[in-house]
Amino acid sequence: MRLPQKHRIPCFLPIFLFLLAGGVFGQQRAKIRGYITARPDEKTIMIMDDAILFGPGIGFQMQDAPPGKQLTAADLTVATMIEAEGVWTGKHQFTADKIKCDWDQLDKQIREHAYLEREPAQSAELIGGQPCQLRADGEVLVIDENTKREWHGRAQMKAPDAPVWLGRQIRYSGRRRPDGTMAVQSIEIGALPPADAYETPGKRKLVRAQDAKTGIDILEFRKDKKVEGRFKLFPVRDVQEYVSALGTKLIPPAAQNPPMSDIEFRFYVVEDSTANAASLPDGSIMLNTGLLGLIENEAQLAFVLSHETAHVLQAHYWRQENETRTKRVLISIGAAAASAYVGNVAVFLGQLGLAAVANGYARRLENQADRLALENVVEHGYDPGQAIGLLRMMVSRYSDRSTSATWSNHDSSMLRGSFLTVQIGLRYPRQEFKKATVDSDTFRAMRENMGPVKIM
Ligand SMILES: [Zn+2]
DSSP: OOGGGGGOOTOOOOOOOHHHHHHHSOEEEEEEEEOOOOETTTTEETTTTEEEEEEEEEEEETTTTTTOOOOOGOOOOOTOOOEEEEEEETTTEEEEEEEEHHHHHOOEEEEEEEOOOOOTTHHHHHHHHHEEEEETEEEEEEEEEEEEETTTHHHHSTTTTOOSSSTTTEEEEEETTTSOEEEEEEEEEEOOOOOOGGGOOOOOOOOEOOTTTTOOOEEEEEEEEEEEEEEEESSSSHHHHHHHHHHHHOOOOGGGGGGGGGOOEEEEEEEOSSSSSETTTEEEHHHHHHHHHTOOOOOHHHHHHHHHHHHHTTTHHHHHHHHHHOOOOOOOHHHHHHHHHSOOOOHHHHHOOOOOHHHHOOOOHHHHHHHHHHHHHHHHBBBBOOOOOOOOHHHTTTOOOOOTTTTTTTTHHHHHHHHHHHHHHSSSSTTOOOOOOOOOOHHHHHHHHOOOOOOO
């Protein structure tokens, strides 16, 4: 028996539902992640330039929360990292129906470790149990009589002028004080990093060479005698020399002492139109023409180079391998790959199992590199706010794209830009940077010599 007409399912209904779900009639759902940079009112959160409004019936969700703990609007204070889900309801305006946050964001106890990049100014007080301040890990650590202090090789550290602190690992726990400094509850001064923390896996080396046929300058990525890949160096010598001189000038003092003095820092501008930079554990830093072409001034470039240098000095590759349990799949590259030039450094390094080198380490290691880079640029007289300017530009430029590289990924730029905004606010709350260096004649001359480059 045939069903009456009205009981039949119209064949276009599934298509209609599909279109509805796909956002043709509704608004496209989106997610944004970042650190809260301001709380203008009870129902609004700012992440850099974007206002996140609390929609009706908004849900709050805390991940990994201890029993009985629930996320409330009041917990969403400046410096908390959140993920908001909802829809864009205007330019720089997002209406959220769900906000998620990890419990560790609300746990105000900070535990971190880093290698000392600078000799402490008050090492005698630190040893002697007196109150003092220690600049480390891009923070100001405030140590008092109640701070639990422990160290490795105490006797050796008593020699007053011996440079035994530089490069050592410090572990600290504490709480952020209202002035942005850290009240330290415990501090432990540990050992120097092992020398193998600064080796590229497989003892690979990046070696300068010349193409036999064309005579152009290249870099060869070698494992023993085998060439795994070849990168084209940007051919303008003045550009290479300027970037190398700036990078070298910015290397923190820790690099003067063993084992870090064995790191051979080398800065290269490679022809790759993606806006990215990468550093190998052995100190080879590759800056793509795509990123150099986007950088607006010397202060921004100083930040980029300092960030990559911090990954090297802080042994982030080694730490990522030893402290996190990320499984890596090593893919061996066939001889065919070596015959042509590498077009995308990040993709190439990913194929070698070195994805973190170009696509980013764990969030806390990236944050550490950003904190140390901010401190380093301030130390060299640059305006740290330019770093935010660079990431803000990347957010708008890559707003509708999502590449995997750390410097040109929209999600990563927003997270990093908001982190830097928070960090500058905490670390330099009353400092003025109006007189700090933004640009230089040498930077502008370099850009002139560089000419236009392709930027993806
Ligand atoms: Zn990084």
